[in-house]
Amino acid sequence: MTAMSIAFRLVALAALLISVASPSLAQTYVWSLPAWLPPPPVPADNPMSVAKVELGRRLFFDQKLSGPSYISCSSCHMPEHAFSDPRHPSVGVTGGKIRRRPPPLSNVGYRETLTWADPRVKTLEDQVHQPLFRAEPPEMECNGHEASIVDRFEYDPTYHRMFVEAFPDKGGKVDFDQIIKALAAYQRSLISYTTPYERFRFGGERDVLSQSAQRGERLFFDAKLGCAICHAGATFGPLADKLLPGAAAVVYANTGLYDLDGKGAYRPIDRGLLESSELREDMGRFRAPSLRDVAKRAPYMHDGSVASLEAVIDRYAAGAPTLAAADKFSPLKDSRLRGFTISAAERDDLIAFLRALSDEAFAADERHGSPFR
Numbered sequence: 001m002t003a004m005s006i007a008f009r010l011v012a013l014a015a016l017l018i019s020v021a022s023p024s025l026a027q028t029y030v031w032s033l034p035a036w037l038p039p040p041p042v043p044a045d046n047p048m049s050v051a052k053v054e055l056g057r058r059l060f061f062d063q064k065l066s067g068p069s070y071i072s073c074s075s076c077h078m079p080e081h082a083f084s085d086p087r088h089p090s091v092g093v094t095g096g097k098i099r100r101r102p103p104p105l106s107n108v109g110y111r112e113t114l115t116w117a118d119p120r121v122k123t124l125e126d127q128v129h130q131p132l133f134r135a136e137p138p139e140m141e142c143n144g145h146e147a148s149i150v151d152r153f154e155y156d157p158t159y160h161r162m163f164v165e166a167f168p169d170k171g172g173k174v175d176f177d178q179i180i181k182a183l184a185a186y187q188r189s190l191i192s193y194t195t196p197y198e199r200f201r202f203g204g205e206r207d208v209l210s211q212s213a214q215r216g217e218r219l220f221f222d223a224k225l226g227c228a229i230c231h232a233g234a235t236f237g238p239l240a241d242k243l244l245p246g247a248a249a250v251v252y253a254n255t256g257l258y259d260l261d262g263k264g265a266y267r268p269i270d271r272g273l274l275e276s277s278e279l280r281e282d283m284g285r286f287r288a289p290s291l292r293d294v295a296k297r298a299p300y301m302h303d304g305s306v307a308s309l310e311a312v313i314d315r316y317a318a319g320a321p322t323l324a325a326a327d328k329f330s331p332l333k334d335s336r337l338r339g340f341t342i343s344a345a346e347r348d349d350l351i352a353f354l355r356a357l358s359d360e361a362f363a364a365d366e367r368h369g370s371p372f373r
Contacts, residue, residue: 028047028048028049028050029048029049029050029052029053029185029189031191033191033193034193034202034203036202037191037193040107040109040110040188040191041109041110042109042188043123043125046125046181046184046185048185048188048189049166049185051162051165051166052166052167052181052182052185052186053182053185053186053189054162054166054186054371055159055162055163055165055166055182055186056181056182056183056184056185056186056187057186057367057368057371058159058162058371059073059153059179059182059183059186060072060073060074060077060183060186060187061073061074061369061370061371061372062372063075064149064152064153065132065140065142065149065179066093066140066141066142067093067138067140067141067142067143067144067145067148067149068093068094068141068145069152070093071092071093071139071140073131073140073183074370076090076098076102076131076139077102077104077105079363079368079369079370080296080363081296081297082104082105082106082292082293082296082297082358082363083102083104083105083106083190084101084102084103084104084105084296084297085101085102086297086298086299087304088101088299088303088304088305089101089303089304090102092137092138092139092140092141093138093139093140093141094137094138094141096137096138097137098137098139099137099269099270099303100116100117100270100302100303101299101301101302101303101304103115103116103289104289104290104292104293104297105187105190106190106191106192106290106292106293106359106362107190107191107192107290107292108124108187108188108190109124109187109188109189109190109191111290112250113250113287114126114127115127115130115287116272116286116287116302117252117272117273117275117276117285117286117287117302118273118275118276119250119252119273119276120276123184124183124184124187124188125180125181125184128180128183128184129180132176132180142176146176149176150174150175150176153174153179154172154173154174159174160172163178166178166182167181189367189368190362190368191362192292192293192359192362193359193362194359194361194362195292195356195357195358195359196208196209196213196356196358197209197213197217197353197356197357200356209356210352210356212348212349212352212353213349213352213353213355213356214353215346215349215352215353216349216350216351216352216353216354216356217353219342219346219349219350219353220350220353220354224340225316225340225342225350226336226338226340227350229251229336230251230253230288230336231288231290231291250287251287251288252272252273252282252285252286252287252288253285253286253288253334253336253337254272254283254284254285254286254330254332254333254334255284255286255301255320255333255334255337256284256320256321256322256329256330256332256333256334256337257284257301257303257305257322257323257330258284258322258323258324258330259322259324259328259329259330259331259332262331263331263332264283264284264330264331264332264333265283265284266283266284270302270303271283271284272284272285272286272302273285273286281332283332284330284332285334286302291354291357292357292358292359293357293358293359293362293363294309294354294357294358295309295351295354295355295357295358296358296363300312305323306323309351309354310347310351313342313347313350313351314347316337316339316340317339317340317341317342317347318339319337319338319339320333320334320337320339
């Protein structure tokens with residue numbers, strides 16, 4: 001046995017003894033939520049703990065998690081942009097363009113399905129595999145580098161201690177199962193619920209929502225515009241979580257962005273739900289996103305093809321024409337996108353309401369940000 005391995009075994013033993021002597025290190029995670037919002041569901045094989053969330057947070061912001069060691073999860077999920085990416089398109093570890101925008105992560109633990117267009121991915125543990133190991137295009141490029149990535153953490157004293165605290169039954173032995181579970185636990189902790197709208201609607205703070213935003217709220221829920229058909233519930237997204245007040249079913253919709261062949265075709269590399277269902281009618285259908293913090297997440301649509309909230313509203317008001325021509329409509333466009341009439345003042349009110357869905361306290365919370373600052 002080498003001197004180095006003996007040293008690290010001693011570190012592991014010391015950390016294990018500390019974790020046993022100090023229950024607070026591995027204590028069950030306590031959700032601090034308002035009465036109207038239950039905690040998200042947690043898999044039985046990955047219970048929450050303070051230590052696991054802290055480990056996941058550190059891994060999320062650490063470039064050592066990528067194969068070549070120079071990109072992190074936070075490179076494409078930036079806290080200041082509601083854990084999304086303002087770049088269009090995002091760029092993977094090898095410089096390749098990512099075909100779809102990184103979905104925002106606030107309240108991601110409540111979502112019944114994850115990703116833009118694969119309803120088979122239902123847990124954060126399953127989803128984490130995609131950015132870590134997807135080959136085309138590579139994002140984190142962990143595949144082929146698994147052993148070296150594990151070594152980076154197993155032989156780092158800080159990480160060694162944190163892994164022992166988060167997974168005391170493993171005795172400091174690191175593997176990707178633990179890495180994935182820690183990342184998932186951290187993401188489940190990213191709960192946002194103190195927007196001006198919620199403080200107004202649920203907290204009784206009558207002065208936090210402007211008159212313009214209140215008018216915009218009425219427009220948002222008006223059947224004439226139909227916004228709430230696809231964006232409803234506690235997170236203004238299709239969650240299908242019956243625990244949440246007003247939650248909607250998961251919605252996949254073709255918003256008519258492309259019609260490359262006169263039959264509704266999207267780009268061969270980005271065909272939406274069709275890629276998993278193999279049904280022609282699913283061409284170009286993508287999951288309707290949550291609208292929480294939407295004002296921080298420009299550009300919009302699954303591929304970042306629409307630059308601003310104003311442009312999104314104008315496009316839907318016009319009946320969702322293709323990006324190529326304002327008078328052309330895809331035959332596969334969702335029938336709910338019928339168009340509507342909206343004045344400039346009403347559009348301003350609607351945008352004021354959408355801006356009121358931004359949670360500044362969540363964005364400023366140091367528990368969600370990088371531990372390396």
